[in-house]
Amino acid sequence: xxxxxxxxxNPLIHAPARLRILVTLATLNDGDTLSFTRLQxxxxxxxxxxxxxxxxxxxAAYISTEKTGNGVTSLTSVTLTSxxxxxxxxxxxxxxxxxxGL
Amino acid sequence: xxxxxxxxxxxTDDDGSELAPGAAAVLVEQTSRQARxxxxxxxxxxxxxxxxxxxxxYGAVWWSMRGQTPYTGPAGWSIAVLYALxxxxxxxxxxxxxxxxxxxxxxxxRQRNAQAAAFAAAGVGAWTFQGALLYLGVSxxxxxxxxxxxxxxxxxxxxxxxxxxxxxxxxxxxxxxAFILIASVSAFFGPLGAWGLTGLGCGLVLLGYAAAxxxxxxxPVTARR
Numbered sequence: 001x002x003x004x005x006x007x008x009x010n011p012l013i014h015a016p017a018r019l020r021i022l023v024t025l026a027t028l029n030d031g032d033t034l035s036f037t038r039l040q041x042x043x044x045x046x047x048x049x050x051x052x053x054x055x056x057x058x059x060a061a062y063i064s065t066e067k068t069g070n071g072v073t074s075l076t077s078v079t080l081t082s083x084x085x086x087x088x089x090x091x092x093x094x095x096x097x098x099x100x101g102l
Numbered sequence: 103x104x105x106x107x108x109x110x111x112x113x114t115d116d117d118g119s120e121l122a123p124g125a126a127a128v129l130v131e132q133t134s135r136q137a138r139x140x141x142x143x144x145x146x147x148x149x150x151x152x153x154x155x156x157x158x159x160y161g162a163v164w165w166s167m168r169g170q171t172p173y174t175g176p177a178g179w180s181i182a183v184l185y186a187l188x189x190x191x192x193x194x195x196x197x198x199x200x201x202x203x204x205x206x207x208x209x210x211x212r213q214r215n216a217q218a219a220a221f222a223a224a225g226v227g228a229w230t231f232q233g234a235l236l237y238l239g240v241s242x243x244x245x246x247x248x249x250x251x252x253x254x255x256x257x258x259x260x261x262x263x264x265x266x267x268x269x270x271x272x273x274x275x276x277x278x279x280a281f282i283l284i285a286s287v288s289a290f291f292g293p294l295g296a297w298g299l300t301g302l303g304c305g306l307v308l309l310g311y312a313a314a315x316x317x318x319x320x321x322p323v324t325a326r327r
Contacts (some may be wrong), residue, residue, distance in 0.1 A: 014121060020133045027137040031209030038205025042140060077207055092130060098123045 012060055013091045017045060018053045022088045025080035033077035054078060062087055143202040149312035151194045153305045159184035160251060160301025167294055173243040217265055224261045228254040247293025251300050252285040280307045
């Protein structure tokens with residue numbers, strides 16, 4: 001019997017705010033979007049903090065954002081990409097493996 | 103934020119180095135449950151309001167028809183009670199639905215519109231059919247007494263069951279199937295049975311569903327191993 005060493009936890013996801021962002025978006029079905037305002041309310045983050053984390057996740061192609069409208073009426077919506085869903089899936093599986101090994 | 107450190111301090115880029123795997127697991131479970139709850143349009147209060155439509159609304163109609171020989175139909179006041187309760191219930195359900203779906207767009211929005219069209223078609227179809235039965239001379243005892251309290255409910259519950267099945271929402275699917283079974287069987291017992299048994303049966307099922315929702319919400323969050 002061989003024992004495999006568990007993968008390290010993805011450092012991009014293994015941060016409380018980004019983990020909560022991804023888990024919240026993963027609760028929605030594929031193709032659903034969530035407005036920036038609702039996401040901010042749900043996670044109780046400041047706009048600046050949320051933007052910082054969203055940028056990092058978007059750079060990794062874990063989420064995509066879309067801005068509609070102009071000026072004060074503009075609306076930003078966020079969606080979890082298939083890459084992001086897969087990355088979160090790997091993360092939770094790794095987490096489970098780590099906890100089982102404790 | 104009882105599972106991990108508060109990420110809402112200054113606009114920092116937390117690297118999660120202090121986040122233990124156990125705390126991360128609790129955070130995942132907690133966030134997932136909170137999000138599901140916030141996106142869920144069902145609530146114990148809405149379920150209790152729905153139960154009041156059956157227990158009080160259907161009950162009022164049943165009460166007004168007791169001992170009728172020959173059948174003359176429900177009293178006006180009882181129909182007013184029923185529709186008032188339906189209106190209150192619709193307002194409560196719409197409020198919860200709006201709160202749950204606020205900010206949710208994309209595919210979900212298209213699905214909501216399609217579902218509304220399916221519900222409207224089922225309701226309009228069932229009530230139009232009721233009108234056709236009256237037009238064809240079927241007795242009021244059957245049209246208003248038996249068909250009225252059961253068939254529109256069965257049609258709407260069938261649409262809701264289809265939606266619940268595709269979303270794999272098993273408690274809601276069970277609820278809809280229970281409605282269909284209760285309404286179908288109660289039709290065998292004439293107008294009094296149709297109003298009385300449908301009202302009592304569906305009302306009690308909804309109260310049980312509300313209790314189940316409360317218990318689910320109170321379940322503590324623990325890390326799954």
